[in-house]
Amino acid sequence: MRTFAIGDIHGGLKALKQVLSKAEITSKDTLIFLGDYVDGWSDSANVVSYLIELAQKNTCIFIRGNHDDLVQHWLETEEMNEKWLQHGGQSSIDAYRKLSSEEIEKHLHFYREMVNYFADQENRLFLHAGFANMHGPEHEYDDYTFYWDRTLWETALSLDKNLKKDDLFFPKRLKLFDEIYIGHTPTTRISKTKPVNAANIWNVDTGAAFEGPLSMINVDTKEIFQSDPVYKLYPEEAGRN
Numbered sequence: 001m002r003t004f005a006i007g008d009i010h011g012g013l014k015a016l017k018q019v020l021s022k023a024e025i026t027s028k029d030t031l032i033f034l035g036d037y038v039d040g041w042s043d044s045a046n047v048v049s050y051l052i053e054l055a056q057k058n059t060c061i062f063i064r065g066n067h068d069d070l071v072q073h074w075l076e077t078e079e080m081n082e083k084w085l086q087h088g089g090q091s092s093i094d095a096y097r098k099l100s101s102e103e104i105e106k107h108l109h110f111y112r113e114m115v116n117y118f119a120d121q122e123n124r125l126f127l128h129a130g131f132a133n134m135h136g137p138e139h140e141y142d143d144y145t146f147y148w149d150r151t152l153w154e155t156a157l158s159l160d161k162n163l164k165k166d167d168l169f170f171p172k173r174l175k176l177f178d179e180i181y182i183g184h185t186p187t188t189r190i191s192k193t194k195p196v197n198a199a200n201i202w203n204v205d206t207g208a209a210f211e212g213p214l215s216m217i218n219v220d221t222k223e224i225f226q227s228d229p230v231y232k233l234y235p236e237e238a239g240r241n
Contacts, residue, residue, distance in 0.1 A: 010040030010209035015227035034183035035065025035128035039088030045095035064114035156198035
């Protein structure tokens with residue numbers, strides 16, 4: 001039995017299938033998806049359909065990402081905004097135009113059942129972006145923080161690498177968990193194409209929406225599996241570039 005955290009997919013179904021194959025996933029493995037299944041490549045709706053089926057075979061935990069929240073809002077209200085369209089939203093609109101109303105209802109159920117965060121028995125936290133409350137995510141005032149906040153990751157990056165968890169100046173938020181797994185902010189922003197560990201945070205978003213690969217990490221062994229750079233799997237598309 002293995003447990004994996006999977007980074008931001010952004011409509012890259014070909015990359016998702018590839019990385020799951022490389023890891024030789026079986027029905028005994030637990031898969032924790034860190035959010036942002038949509039907005040980017042042309043398979044946004046197909047990714048969700050695939051995940052719905054995958055959850056019938058594997059124990060899957062689906063974390064809510066900011067792009068998932070945006071697509072759910074559009075599906076429920078038909079409201080959209082220019083910034084969303086500029087950051088991958090149009091690809092999701094185009095993808096969902098190909099689905100039947102029955103399929104869309106199944107997807108809406110999937111979106112509504114997502115969780116904002118998950119903490120396991122090993123005191124590991126999984127969420128898309130971050131949390132701000134010093135007492136922990138269960139005390140968070142605003143759900144949007146879970147899938148929009150970048151300060152948790154920025155804080156971890158800014159720490160002195162020699163600072164230990166029991167040091168006085170180690171951030172209180174980070175002391176609450178042994179490990180924290182996130183996505184949301186591509187590691188390619190710091191010129192890294194593999195999951196990055198800073199303090200006790202693992203960032204698994206390796207820029208699949210742009211020119212990076214899709215990544216997944218075994219949270220026990222830290223073994224990493226990656227797809228090809230996703231843009232190479234969709235050579236006729238631009239992704240979120």
